[in-house]
Amino acid sequence: MLKQQIARPRVDSVRFRLIFQGFLVGIVTGIVVSLFRLCIEKLLGLVQISYIHGHVKTFCLMLVVNLVLTIFVGWLIKSEPHIAGSGIPEVEGQLQGKFTFHWWPILWKKFIAGVLSIGSGLFLGREGPSIQLGAAVGQGIASSFKQHGSKNRALIAAGATGGLAAAFNAPIAGTMFVLEEIYHNFSPLIWLTSLSSAIGANFVSLKIFGEVPILHMVYNHPLPVNLYGHLLLLGSILGLLGFVYQRVLLMMPKLYQLTKLPRAFQGVIPFVLVIGIGFWQPKLLGGGNNLVLALGEHHFVLTSLLIILVVRFLFSMISYGSGLPGGIFLPILSLGAVIGAIYAGIMIRLGWLPRIYLTNLIIFSMAGYFAGISKAPFTAILLVTEMVGNLTNLMAMAILTLVAYLVVDWLGGAPIYESLLQRMIVPQRISQPQHFEQIEVPVFEGSVQDGQQVRAIYWPSEALLISIHRGSQTILPHGDTMIYAGDTLLLLVDASHMAQVRRQVAELLKPPT
Incomplete structure (x- = not known):
């Protein structure tokens, strides 16, 4: 009798369908991004060989080729401005309802322009374009399944996750980055769909590139506790330099305006300057993964390291700022x-x-510097751990990362991608037909609204609370319904106010500081 009274848990078919679709997004994204990686590696290798065996005729040839690339890539950017830069702010804005894109032009134009820009040796990374390529794949598959609203955003987020997973063979960090830095929400629907995409994309990437981590470095000597003082000092230095990186990067568009060149063709400056770096040190070209591996294998003279730091910092700014x-x-x-x-x-x-602890500090510093600039410490720790392929000394890495993060926070630094997104948003909102979207907002432990009734909360006028997810339960709310930490609130909002409402509700529900 008791067994008959126990209700059998209801299977969430929507969740299972989205997880399957997320895995499909991951497989397709893995194929696209792996091809993207291969094209960049082949082109960069060809360019480096050209510089190594180069002479005066090579200089003239590279100058002509790079000027042609400037015109062609500039034409692509002019025809589709949102393929410029990394693409991560665009994806973040898309998930917040601030942008609407046609996925196919983004996909093929970003692919070609990214290969030509990164493969030519500029100090640019493949991860941002890979994330945008994955998001475009997710949007395309969502449209084929006729998904809209929150389900469409879930597959876009899944594609972005798969893009980072395939770019770095880092599925866990890819999932965390999208949740921590792009989507800003740990919705179960989003992280499950994103994780399934990351697994699918990483599976494809491993089959093509092998299972050796991208930045595989061996360090078998954990940093002893009596040397942890170095983590505090180094973390502070990384935080300070990370803040400088943020400030200079955000200044670059204004500096480029002084050139009076059309924005789409400002790439002529790095395309020309890279030729000099190529003839000087061709192995320095590219995003920098070969440099990181070299630091772990060889002992560099301190003067050489200082020169490399200055050159890489300046030309990274010039490359990305263009x-x-x-x-x-x-x-x-x-x-x-x-x-x-x-x-x-x-x-x-x-x-x-x-x-013997040299390699330790090199690895820890990668995580600390990234955490300070991106303000995404969990992603930083997971990303470096997966890319290096070693779990040794996570405690030390976490301490240094936290210190760098806190220093940037104390100096007033904001997440770099969020800052870039804010600069892209047009102050005047463009008039568009009204339509509604659903957003999920979590209630965290310590929230001032924990234990409050729905009617006691001052909800934004542009939002309507339509359900509360509590574990496996879905609750239809009314005025007397209590809200507790761990709940996920589902709100119906005007799409044109989606980002604003998300911020307002998050402010209402955040723990007191």
């Missing part, structure tokens, strides 16, 4: 690695650090 398609993940990681190598080199020379 608006050419390319990301900043790898350039940030490589700069962090160089900073860590410089710090360790100085401490080793002073006798304050044993040489």
Whole structure:
């Protein structure tokens, strides 16, 4: 009798369908991004060989080729302005309802322009374009399944996750990055769909590129606790330099305006300057993953490291500031690695650090520098761990990452992609037909609204609370319904106010500071 009274749990068919569709998005994204990686690697290798065996005729040829690339890539950007830069702010804006894109032009134009820009040796990363390519794939598959609203956004987020997973063979970090930095919401529907996409994309990537981590570095000596003081000092340095990176990067568009060149064709500056770097040090070209590996395998003279730091910092700014398609993940990681190598080199020379911990600080610095600039510490730790392929000393990495994050926060630094997005948004809202979307907002532990009735909360006028998800239950709310930490609120909002409402509700529900 008791068994008959126990209700059998209802299977959530919507969730299972989205997980399956997310996996499909991941497989297709894995194929697209893996092809993107292969094209960049082949082109970059060809360019480096040309510089190594180059002479005066090679210089003239590269100048002509790069000027032609400037015109062609500029034409692509002019025809579709949203393929410029990394593409991550565009994806973030798309998920917040601020942008609406046609996925096919974004997909093929970003692919071609990204390969030509990154493969030519500019200090740009492949991860941002890979995320945007994945988001375009997710949007395309969502449209084929006739998905709209929250389900459409779930598949776009899944595509973005798969893009990062395939770019770096980092499925867990890819999922965390989308949740922490792009979607800003740990909705179960989003993270399950994103994780299934990351698994599918990473499976394809591993089959094509093999199972060796991209930045595989061996360090078998955990940093002892009595040396943790270095983490505080180095973390502070990384935080300070990370804040400088943010400020300079955000200044670059204004500096480029002084050239009076059309925005779409400002790439002529890095395309010409890269020729000099190519003849000087062809192995420095590209996003920087080869440099990171070299730092772990060879001992560099301190003077050389300082020169590399200055050159990579300046030309990373010039490359990304021009608006050419390319990301900043790898350039940030490589700069962090160089900073860590410089710090360790100085401490080793002073006798304050044993040489066996050099690699430790290089690896930790990548995570710390990235965490400070992106304000995404969990992603930073997971990303570097997956890319290096070593779980040793996570505690030390977490401490340094937290210190760098706090220093940037104390200095007033904001997440770099959020800052870039804010600069893209047109102040005047363009008039568009009214339609409604559903958004999910979590209630965190410690929220001031924990234990409050629905009627006691001052909800935004542009939103309507339509349901509350509590574990596996779905509750239809009324005025007396209590809200508790751990709930996920489903609101119906005017699409044109979606980002604003999400911020207002998150402010209502956030824990007191």
